[in-house]
Amino acid sequence: MNNYETASILNKGMTVYGESVKDVLAAIDLNEAYDYMMDLASRKQPLNQSIIRDLNRLSIAKTHPDWAGVYREPFEIEAAMGDLVDWANENRDRLHRVQYAADLYLKFVSIHPFRDGNGRTVRLLMNLALTEAGYPVINVFPDEKSRNEYMDVLATGRCEKKSQPFEDLIGKYAEKTLLKRIKIL
Template sequence: LSPQKVSCYSLLNTISGEKAEALQSLRAASLQQATGHFAKAKKLLEHAFKLDPDNIDVLIALGEAIESSYYYRKSTPHVALPLTKSLIPVYGQVPNNDADGLILTAEHLYTKALIVDPTISKACVHREHLMPIVEEIDQRILNAIDFKVRQFYHIPEGDPGLRRAKVEHYFKHVYHSNAIEGNTLTLAQTRSILETRLAVGGKSLLEQNEVLGMDSALRYINNTLLRGDLTAITLDNILELHRRLLSFVDLREAGRLRRSQVYIADHQPPPPSSVPDLMSELISWLSSDEIADMHPIELAALTHWKLVFIHPFYDGNGRTVRLLMNLILMRSGLPPAIIKIEDRFTYYELLKTANDGDVRPFIRFIGKFLCNSIF
């Protein structure tokens, strides 16, 4: 056998072994539940989920275990949760509210089971039962953010602390968006380039030019797209954002839709021949009645996800998408949501979850970072 074939066989054996171990953990969890050892059962189910995250029986059983802990938490709020919460940071995104995080996680697991197989009636029944609670939680999250924004606007515009915070926020916006894409400049180096327009030692000019490109695109937003009559966002606006973003790096591709197929982890974007029509559909959607009553955070997050899915450019998609998302937020009077480099893994994981069929965890994720952006 060639080394490549041996490697493939080893991978298949590993996958098969993980699925078998997941089933063993599922059976062991069932035995633990039957004897009243719910905490041990939950840990076994979480282990099974990590081994085989698309196993419908595991998804439903784990959802039921988490849902049970939600009702336990609601009935005994003074008692610490007896079950671990390792899934909540990924799917809950509800800071300081364990019970809400649990129910959002359970509902997501039922949704994922239905994505794998839409005919699973048990998952459908569970999900329909939880949806009113989930919708109430999501609305409460948005209301809390709206309240925090209103409090923020009570700060006088001339407040020196506010001015300093806005400047620092700008530097972080540029730094984190570039860092997510692999730029190795530090926040201090990014700040130095923006303040002095001079190169820093020991770093490539390409990375430093990426800072200037982000700055140029943000200036276009602040000086043009947020001034005067706020007309509907156009394809030309998006192309101009991209042109400015890459203007110091790649003039040949700057401001142009891709003309070749690209490949990214966990997602194959549409062929280049489909991109113009898909972009036209996105622009039409952005001015349609469908979004009229949508909360700005939901609209911004959905636009972000849709544009990432299309992947309209050969390079610079992530930065352009985050710029467009924050343009939508700022046009609605909200601060930009800065996704930090430390949260890159969760960011990509939730985009994958959205591509798989459940976009709501990603919307909550964006809401969380917008909330964190309010000084």
Template sequence: MDTELNQLLEQASQLKTKMAAYRPLSEAAVAQLEKNIRIEHVWSSNAIEGNTLNRYETASILDTGMTIHNVPIKDVLETLDLNAAYEYMTTLATEHIPLSTTIIRDLNRIVTLKTANDVSEAGTYRTIDVWPYGSEHRPYTSPLDIQPAVDALISWANQAQAMQHPIIYAADFHQRFVTIHPFLDGNGRTARLLMNMALTQAGYPVINVQPDKAARQAYMTALEASQEAQGPRLVFEKLITNYTIAELKRRIQTLALNEQNQKDAANDISPKLRKLLDQNNSDQSS
């Protein structure tokens, strides 16, 4: 394995261990954090594909159910669909449901349910050739080969998930899935959901590829490089590993701040109130 990548993976593993050593957040804080991450994912993953809603507009739609003035209805529907698909993905990850073609189809069904040209297209393998924008010479997997290619992907995943580092497995699955491009629409959003499902099942946080011009270009370039003539996945693996490291550091920062805030609050209390609280605790235990 590449030395730099190996060092990055070791750093990620150490950060994951460090994260687990912190006192967990309260249930209310966990719920809010998960909500923030979900909104971030819906916004960023859609934006990568051209959705025009910003983070605030995405949050407003998901929090209140209110549509935003003068935005395309398709962008609103994509937001609702991806939010539902994300929640389904987290359920699958929490219950450690084994990967299958059904899961892949179901996630794509939810992602594209309200925006597919025909509802029958959602979760259905495509029957026409498609290719990356501007790369007609490099079409995705032929329609006739999609079914066996997805079956082979599942077979590979069942072995690789137990053998590879979880981040490498998640990144490679994403890359292999997008290279097949089995559906007419929603392949990128489905791939990022499946990648995060793999990370979550392994105890790593959800990562959100950012949609700003530079980050999106780096993401697309890394994917393209890995697809050229079955080229190396190294650049894409490093990209996803760096995203994971950055998210682990943010999570640790949150947990460390939580512990410090609790310590500060415990020390910053008047003697009178402390005496009352101690008395209450004594009465409840007796």
């Protein structure tokens, strides 16, 4: 690293390529969390709170180390997360895997257990559920239009307790990703 690069990082918080240091650190964190998620998927073990906390811890380790893997309100949230884990392990093999992944996602976001990184953590959890069953990793909102659709069906799932629209959306992403993979093959 030369003096210009160092000065840019220290004075502006920006890399020489115009990316903020925070964004670079967040990308490194997410990459490490993704690698952990893929390792977990290969083991196909039951879900537990330690796995969820580790996914969150890894996804924000460099950007918010004090919050990483720590529940917002430990006593209340730990019980809710225990219920989530129980539900997950009871339904993992009973529901279609795409429906399971979508329902796990909805249940997690209704708890919102962490101060930061809930979105990253839940997308990792959802992709863990999918990948364990042989599905590819899906990208939930690759563009603004998709993000708006996602926000609408997520709100419907959370506020109106209707999971079908969100399950359909995740199913659509899974199908689209599978078709792309098949086309490549």
